[in-house]
Amino acid sequence: MGKKKKGSMDLGTRLKNIQLLVGTKRIREAIAYQYMIFVLICTAKYRVQKHPSQSIRDYAMIMVKDHGLNPAIVYPFVQEVESVIYGNKTITEDVYKRTLTVFGKVFEELVGKPLPPL
Numbered sequence: 001m002g003k004k005k006k007g008s009m010d011l012g013t014r015l016k017n018i019q020l021l022v023g024t025k026r027i028r029e030a031i032a033y034q035y036m037i038f039v040l041i042c043t044a045k046y047r048v049q050k051h052p053s054q055s056i057r058d059y060a061m062i063m064v065k066d067h068g069l070n071p072a073i074v075y076p077f078v079q080e081v082e083s084v085i086y087g088n089k090t091i092t093e094d095v096y097k098r099t100l101t102v103f104g105k106v107f108e109e110l111v112g113k114p115l116p117p118l
Contacts, residue, residue, distance in 0.1 A: 012116070014040070019118050027091045031084045034103040038077070041110045042067075056082055073109050077102040 014037050021030035039050045039059065046067045050059045060078045063069045080099045084091055104115035 011037070011041075011111075015116060015118060022096065022118075027093075027096045028084055031081060031091070031096065031099045034099065035077075035081045035085075038103070038106055038110070041107075045110060056085070069106075070109055073102075073105045077106045 014033075018030045018033050018037075021027070021033060035056060042059075042063050043049055046063070048062065048067070054062075057078055060069075060074050064071045064074055077099075080095075080102055083089075084095065084099065089095075100115075100118060107115040
């Protein structure tokens, strides 16, 4: 990935945080953290900050429309994140695995490398 922004934690550390959250049974937070990593990578790559007033979907739509991210990859990820964050369902290991799979596709599209094993 090359350049790191001053004051930001490296990507590897952030990905390890997902493992820590899952390991402590905080799966909903781990999935929300995946979205936060998506925003951090997009912000670094495209210089587009997510505004607090923007929804998860609004920001993703900007990335697709203005920066050419593949909607067939980004939108399923956003739907999973929204379902987990706003849905009032129990988050199972299967839900986490499904979300991690779609996050992996988004990660690879943004970074150009596969998501390391988590």
